[in-house]
């Protein structure tokens with residue numbers, strides 16, 4: 647196995663500045679390529695290392711793409727290097743902990759196909775996720791070879807948001823995959839996200855030239871299809887790094903108000919012109935949004951999706967905050983009940 651210089655792995659002065667004093671001959675930076683249930687795999691300047699975690703740290707605290715300081719003598723993670731960013735999504739139901747998708751990501755490659763998977767509302771979610779994670783969004787439209795007019799999909803994406811850049815490819819064609827190279831220079835990191843079956847693994851395999859290797863992380867799903875079951879960081883033949891993620895059925899957002907605002911940035915100028923500063927853009931007089939919809943300058947469906955996404959984000963963000971408060975209060979009540987018991991013989 648060839649060793650990769652740290653800068654090619656994405657290491658930078660910013661990461662180094664947090665931990666310089668702790669680095670020595672045995673304590674070295676490592677970038678997590680795989681996060682398993684009880685251990686992680688890291689890429690270091692010395693090669694690949696399988697690491698255990700110190701007391702108090704669980705794999706749920708770590709994401710593929712994270713930098714850690716690893717003690718190579720003991721084979722244990724010492725600390726997590728402060729992240730540049732982390733892509734996360736709200737966990738299912740009332741689970742308070744967010745699910746970490748990938749860390750230290752430059753580009754979020756939002757993969758969707760030029761067919762039934764294409765869904766503006768879902769794309770806006772992914773765009774908001776990218777914006778709130780401070781990652782550059784790139785919409786990769788696969789299965790262009792199966793569409794009558796692939797360019798129309800690209801134009802539709804670019805109409806969705808001033809943030810969106812899109813390109814269309816046949817993911818099975820190496821020369822078309824090469825159009826992704828500018829986002830994958832040495833040291834760059836991109837994460838592939840999108841629904842199951844849109845072509846994420848095809849892209850990963852094509853760009854890493856590792857068809858056989860990735861089969862290991864795939865297993866048959868209930869319908870007998872191969873599907874990706876875990877995340878991993880792999881080097882592409884362009885030098886940059888790709889993080890593959892399992893297909894997502896849903897992407898509930900929370901704490902993404904600023905990301906949503908960026909995706910719908912063109913609405914900001916309008917809402918400023920509403921007569922009332924707390925306008926809900928429903929039936930209020932002097933509402934600039936309603937006026938723009940009536941004049942045909944604003945897509946009403948897009949306006950409704952914007953409102954829905956905002957409501958959902960607000961609801962989810964509040965639920966988590968409330969759940970935290972409830973949890974804290976419950977802890978307090980238990981403690982005082984125990985104390986009462988102890989105090990009263």
Ligand SMILES: Nc1nc2c(ncn2[C@@H]2O[C@H](COP(=O)(O)OP(=O)(O)OP(=O)(O)O)[C@@H](O)[C@H]2O)c(=O)[nH]1
Nearest residue numbers: 788789816817842843844845846847848873874893
């Ligand atoms: N015609 C055509 N087929 C494609 C293209 N991209 C992917 N496919 C096919 O679509 C199927 C699903 O592709 P995958 O790469 O496994 O999809 P995935 O997004 O990794 O799916 P999960 O692992 O379940 O998340 C495979 O049979 C691919 O060969 C494309 O651009 N054109």
Ligand SMILES: [Zn+2]
Nearest residue numbers: 920925927933
């Ligand atoms: Zn209004």
